[in-house]
Amino acid sequence: MQLARVIGTVVATIKNESLEGRKLLVVQTLNKDLQPHGKPMVAIDSVGAGVGELVFWCRGKEASFPFKRDDTPTDCTIVGIIDSDRHVTQRSL
């Protein structure tokens, strides 16, 4: 799973039927210091995330498991909303 910030939404009228009603969000993956890392991706939402929120997403086949139809074609799904930036804690080692 990866930390990410939701930076936008995607509207797609014509899409695979099992994506009907799903929310598509643009997520920017972050590093441990919550700075952008890599290119933004499009994720399906499973937890009610919105723009601006700090989230974490799951990759691969497992990304389809939150949905009843686990043939939902996704490789990137938001599976949790982090309470706030302060809730990413790192102990100084």
Added chain:
Amino acid sequence: MILARVLGNIVATQKNDRYESARVMLCEQITPTGEPTGTTVLALDSVDSGAGDTVLIVQEGWGASTAATGKAGAAIDSAIVGVVDRIDLLEETDAE
């Protein structure tokens, strides 16, 4: 599996049901010699690891879900499955 160091953890109240009571750890991948690679990953803990530990992370969904929640088929792609005590390398190995 990858080698990583546990940096800390995250708190998420709103999350997928299968993450209930799980500890989500913030980890950074390391080389076999212990150098950080700059790549971070979130993984569910199954072995009571803590910040500072060098750990083994499995990045295959079936195994990760089973290790972390006791059941397969969850939206989990990474789980900590071991705490590393030591790594011995051949001296001439230039491991990256």
